[in-house]
Amino acid sequence: MPAMSEDTLRKLALEVRNWGKWGPDDELGTLNYITPAAIARASRLVTAGKVFPLGVPLQREGPQSGTRARFNPIHTMFRDGGDRPKTPAEVEAAEGYGGSDDWIVMPLQCVTQWDSLAHIFYEGQMYNGYSADLVTSSGAAKNSIDKTSGKIAGRGVLLDVARHKGVRALEPGYAITVDDLEATARAENVQVEPGDLLLIRTGHMSRYLDKKDWRHYDLDNFPGVSVYTARWMHARQIAAVACDNYAVEVRPSEIAGFRNPFHVVAIPNMGLTLGEIFYLEDLATDCAADGRWAFLLVAPPLPVTRAVGTPINPYALK
Amino acid sequence: MPAMSEDTLRKLALEVRNWGKWGPDDELGTLNYITPAAIARASRLVTAGKVFPLGVPLQREGPQSGTRARFNPIHTMFRDGGDRPKTPAEVEAAEGYGGSDDWIVMPLQCVTQWDSLAHIFYEGQMYNGYSADLVTSSGAAKNSIDKTSGKIAGRGVLLDVARHKGVRALEPGYAITVDDLEATARAENVQVEPGDLLLIRTGHMSRYLDKKDWRHYDLDNFPGVSVYTARWMHARQIAAVACDNYAVEVRPSEIAGFRNPFHVVAIPNMGLTLGEIFYLEDLATDCAADGRWAFLLVAPPLPVTRAVGTPINPYALK
Amino acid sequence: MPAMSEDTLRKLALEVRNWGKWGPDDELGTLNYITPAAIARASRLVTAGKVFPLGVPLQREGPQSGTRARFNPIHTMFRDGGDRPKTPAEVEAAEGYGGSDDWIVMPLQCVTQWDSLAHIFYEGQMYNGYSADLVTSSGAAKNSIDKTSGKIAGRGVLLDVARHKGVRALEPGYAITVDDLEATARAENVQVEPGDLLLIRTGHMSRYLDKKDWRHYDLDNFPGVSVYTARWMHARQIAAVACDNYAVEVRPSEIAGFRNPFHVVAIPNMGLTLGEIFYLEDLATDCAADGRWAFLLVAPPLPVTRAVGTPINPYALK
């Protein structure tokens, strides 16, 4: 790993680091930027009563290739129609006509999801300076996802960079710049405000949806944000950022020797909540049609204690 | 099982049956009562910017005793702080400073949850007349929970029956009547409207929260709605109903020989979506304080294909 | 599917069908051929005190590609070294120095395994005429693997067909014939006897071991037994047959329109227990070296109730 890479990363990391900003015990990071007033204002954006669910289906055919401990959800039944009581005697014994029960096994980051602030370490530490040793096999003693249980609702803004650039999808490896973000916002006639939940459409997911085949979605290179947009997000006081690709940031990365430098800058240093694998197709189409790119975004995490991620089905309400 | 019980159940079931009402292919049932206009109106209720998360924590200590195929979530790590690269050589090999990944195994109805319309059968059929045989070990071919993916947002109304009756919790076995519901609404000065998502507080959960011990929450008798409230919900065109107890309805049941008669009437016949194990404490306290018992409720299901339930973390926004 | 295929399959199936042979309640099939006397005789084959474990490792890199509901085992920790009490106060609180606990999620047929007689259906029935409807989401009410709990020990015979034919591995698609089996036995100077547990080496696994890459082991075509060897196994009164390939039988199959015709003939009709993914390398090498191809085989199933397969680690003792 070139020493220059480490220096570049460190400089950026320290520049946007928010440790201590919300006190030594904070575990929320930039979600603190969301205010009640902003939530109330965002709710007034719901004028048409439309709901756009942004979660991809949880099923065996999904975005995970099974490498790096991420596999698609496994879902089966405890009881099904074949188990139901059929004769009167069986109905009587069962005290009813029967029903079904099911269960699931899944990585918490296998579908549309939020990363917790315990997901990435930097030099042995998490956001706000907590030691990485606090994440053991029994889970994360700090920065776990359940701390955000009532926190992820607010004004959502969709920046459809692919559409702005006139393509179905940005090229794999394309790093979205600050200029791209600002130009897209201008074109959409929307202002990015402090506390916003920012959605960025790269078009990466569209490729796989178009061919109705998720395979390699996670392994292929993809377009995503440049590591250098971290400064802009820091300055703009973004509360969270989510993308339709696998990792928000561009792959391959722009900093040799680091696979996910934006993750390293954003999560443990800035304390920025990242969202991945967001389904933005229908929402983007609707925003393009009515020219309204801001909305109420309600994206509750499952409050899994000591967890480092959560599957979600965010609702954009317009 | 007394023949009278079956007759009673059947009479009620047929009276509220909504099969065909929204066409022969419908899989949403009473969620069809929610209109865009109602969603937009409900959003205007968000004036203070408060968020109340209604999901209980997902952890080993939870509401399930492990009987009847329901156990509490099992959560462990694939990678934790102990696995992280530590030396420069390790960091280089790992292309970064490391991170954490986790996973979960859980019944889809083990915590705060929505039942799908495939959850309960009546005489070999599901809501809208679909055969119970369509629910096999590979899941529900009809009425699965992912069909509701973008559908569960709207006006929420909390009827705090326990508080109205001046108790911390209704007695186990107490069957909440139509009169109770109407009297509570009157006292709260709130109107129940078509398409509402109705939350009913029995106080059952408060008992276990008070003693900080979930054990027997699912096994003990509990207060809940009378099976005869089904007619009222049908007439009022309620979209969904949820409770702070284990099964919405009262236990033991009012109809000898049937363990869950309200489930049988509501789910396969009326097509009513039921929500269970809702955490209503903080919301109830706030509503009592400001006298506003209606709010925007956003409760997205995880879109698990072919599933018969989903864990949720509903947000009530005021 | 050509009608001729069905006729061919049916003719063979009926010819070897053992229904009723061991009574109407039998759930063991050909395992009934193993006698105490045979077990005692087989034990006398253990003269060198050598143990050959025939199970492949249970790990993420394994023989399953993840299709058709078979994935490689997922194994993680509940407690690890990082969770251990470290200070005297922690040791005292924990009443000790700590330890580790782990768990696994796996298909029961994902590694070296026995199929139960409930694994394959023929025209709606299982072995001995039990209805396929007895296998519901709550498992197999008949022919489950735990019925064999104390039954799978006896004389093992290895027929190394690949070695006999002078190749590292038979070609994918090669169907091992009765002549091949008999010629191999003659060359090995071993007699196949009633009640034997027959191991057949095709060399298929060797290909993947040689390249240290399991991928496509289950998806590629492979050498295996011809469906027509079923008659010979029936006549010889084989108790069970196992192979180093994925399905005992050859792929693609010799009967157009049927993916696994040998399975259909052997399991539901003959009641023959099949073993798959057996690691035979070291055992084969040793047998070739000392010229002794018979041994004591002890291959206990995990007694999972209502299960249709079991992971195993069979021991061949010589």
Next chain:
Amino acid sequence: MPAMSEDTLRKLALEVRNWGKWGPDDELGTLNYITPAAIARASRLVTAGKVFPLGVPLQREGPQSGTRARFNPIHTMFRDGGDRPKTPAEVEAAEGYGGSDDWIVMPLQCVTQWDSLAHIFYEGQMYNGYSADLVTSSGAAKNSIDKTSGKIAGRGVLLDVARHKGVRALEPGYAITVDDLEATARAENVQVEPGDLLLIRTGHMSRYLDKKDWRHYDLDNFPGVSVYTARWMHARQIAAVACDNYAVEVRPSEIAGFRNPFHVVAIPNMGLTLGEIFYLEDLATDCAADGRWAFLLVAPPLPVTRAVGTPINPYALK
């Protein structure tokens, strides 16, 4: 914790410590005592051809109460009889008549099982001096159970202490002494030899089998070996020891402040493999009937890589 307790424990631990005895890289401990000659001799004990399976069933009703990360196995289906192709067209599309597949989720120590030498730590170390830090969320880098893959077969000896003392079951809390073990062996006219796999029957399991209810089997106090038998096992060069109780050793423990002192002495210090929850009823009855208390014991672990335990179904062959 009394300082005296620590001293007592340490003295015993160091006295039986086998670190380095089989080289600095050893991961087998006392299993090294098993020799090929002993295996061959033990096989000659199989004269009647009887097989006694010693594994308890894997099912929801089992020995685990769900505390301390141990729950009973969870088993469901991927495919069952209800999913099978039924019409000729379905059979053709499926290329066959269908079948069943299932899967399991379980702690590796939830049923009859072997502990690996990575299961217990002593002052931050495992057997042979390996650091406890080598057991991370990705499993045990040393002393994992797969290292024993071909090692657990040999002469088994059953010491039925309960029977010798004339009781159905020893009292909970009764600590089996060296005298008890020797007196039982004398009464059984059996010699304990180096390399033996020692089975000790306390009768604890009989209590729960008698009442057909496993509940509290793991939580109640139970009879078991005294921590001071460790010296005797060390001197006798026992290869492994297993019991019909939950933890081999007596509960409550004899050393104040330590929950499992025998575990601490035996596993990380002596390198002794422990087996728990062994079903010894039928074997004990047979041994009492024919007066032969020694046999061939074949108890293969599942070779789960990096694992710290394994479910087993040991066979005692006589």
